[in-house]
Amino acid sequence: MRIWLIAIGILAVIGLGLALYFLKPVNGPARDLTLVGDATRGAYLLVLGDCVACHTDAKAGKAPFSGGPALRTPFGSFFAPNITPDPDHGIGGWTLADFSRALSDGEGPGFMNHLYPAFPYDSYTLMSDEEIADLYAALMALEPIAEPSIAHEVGFPFNVRPILAGWKNLFFTPKRFAPDPARSKLWNRGKYLVEGPAHCVSCHTPRNALGGPDTSHPLAGSSGGPAGNVPGITSERLVAEGYDKAMLIEALTTGFTPGFDILGGAMGEVIENSTAKWTDEDLQAVAEYLLGEE
Numbered sequence: 001m002r003i004w005l006i007a008i009g010i011l012a013v014i015g016l017g018l019a020l021y022f023l024k025p026v027n028g029p030a031r032d033l034t035l036v037g038d039a040t041r042g043a044y045l046l047v048l049g050d051c052v053a054c055h056t057d058a059k060a061g062k063a064p065f066s067g068g069p070a071l072r073t074p075f076g077s078f079f080a081p082n083i084t085p086d087p088d089h090g091i092g093g094w095t096l097a098d099f100s101r102a103l104s105d106g107e108g109p110g111f112m113n114h115l116y117p118a119f120p121y122d123s124y125t126l127m128s129d130e131e132i133a134d135l136y137a138a139l140m141a142l143e144p145i146a147e148p149s150i151a152h153e154v155g156f157p158f159n160v161r162p163i164l165a166g167w168k169n170l171f172f173t174p175k176r177f178a179p180d181p182a183r184s185k186l187w188n189r190g191k192y193l194v195e196g197p198a199h200c201v202s203c204h205t206p207r208n209a210l211g212g213p214d215t216s217h218p219l220a221g222s223s224g225g226p227a228g229n230v231p232g233i234t235s236e237r238l239v240a241e242g243y244d245k246a247m248l249i250e251a252l253t254t255g256f257t258p259g260f261d262i263l264g265g266a267m268g269e270v271i272e273n274s275t276a277k278w279t280d281e282d283l284q285a286v287a288e289y290l291l292g293e294e
């Protein structure tokens with residue numbers, strides 16, 4: 001009897017310890033929230049981040065950023081909400097602090113209101129304080145659209161937001177981008193775009209059974225997520241497919257591949273909404289990072 005009580009006591013302590021560990025808040029470095037963003041610079045960041053893709057149901061003819069179509073994952077379907085400045089249905093009531101916390105720490109306003117990683121905040125967290133303020137200014141300058149957001153279709157236990165803290169404690173490290181001083185400015189810009197705002201990693205890096213990125217195989221290709229079958233874009237694979245830097249830039253601006261294919265599906269949307277509208281320098285930076293330094 002006594003030995004059982006002791007065993008139960010020990011298990012309870014371990015359980016409580018684990019619960020406290022997995023429920024602990026996940027906060028990155030504090031942001032400068034006194035910055036006043038620039039909506040014009042922010043508009044280009046909306047393009048780099050391809051925010052419009054998930055947050056707009058273009059096929060249903062809905063207004064940009066007024067809420068997106070289902071993103072199907074093994075955990076259920078997610079609907080990116082309305083992020084226009086409508087006070088009731090969008091983020092019109094959000095302060096820069098609220099916005100910054102969502103993009104940097106994956107947490108919405110309120111208590112333990114953890115956000116689903118279907119929103120690639122694990123990439124956006126790398127952005128600078130100034131860029132977050134610019135993005136906020138750009139969204140707040142949009143026309144407010146009174147379109148209600150759609151509730152996610154996820155079953156128990158994934159519909160209990162506080163337990164997302166467990167996922168975040170396992171797989172998410174909020175942090176800012178740290179350039180590698182041994183590499184060129186262009187290469188670092190490319191790495192920053194791929195891992196940060198352009199979140200190429202979120203589709204092209206495989207995920208484990210819990211939906212965490214398999215960081216030991218970066219950009220090795222993925223399947224099972226909302227984007228379907230995503231090929232690898234490691235330099236070995238790109239070279240084997242016949243890409244050089246100019247051809248990669250061609251593919252990212254027109255969709256034409258060296259194998260005379262046209263990129264479609266989720267990548268077609270990335271190209272149309274995002275990479276085709278990038279500056280030449282940003283395209284060159286990504287080519288430099290993915291295909292090696294000159």
Ligand code: HEC
Nearest residue numbers: 049050051054078079080081102108114115116118119120
């Ligand atoms: C891959 C799809 C995807 C992309 C790209 C994306 N989002 Fe989202 N976003 C989501 C989803 C899904 C949610 C809902 C998360 C949740 O409810 O936990 C979300 C939530 C948000 C929220 C919180 C809104 C709320 O009402 O809770 C903000 C703010 C936001 N996104 C801004 C952005 C910005 C800015 C960008 C571009 C830099 C962006 N998103 C790009 C999918 C995406």
Ligand code: HEC
Nearest residue numbers: 198199200203227229230231241257263264265266267270
């Ligand atoms: C929303 C998910 C998604 C994002 C984000 C994304 N990709 Fe893709 N990518 C795909 C899919 C899906 C394909 C396959 C398209 C096809 O076969 O038509 C693809 C294909 C490609 C290809 C062609 C590879 C080949 O074998 O010919 C390249 C190159 C590529 N992506 C680069 C990028 C870069 C660079 C970024 C970041 C700027 C990026 N992708 C972001 C989903 C994505």
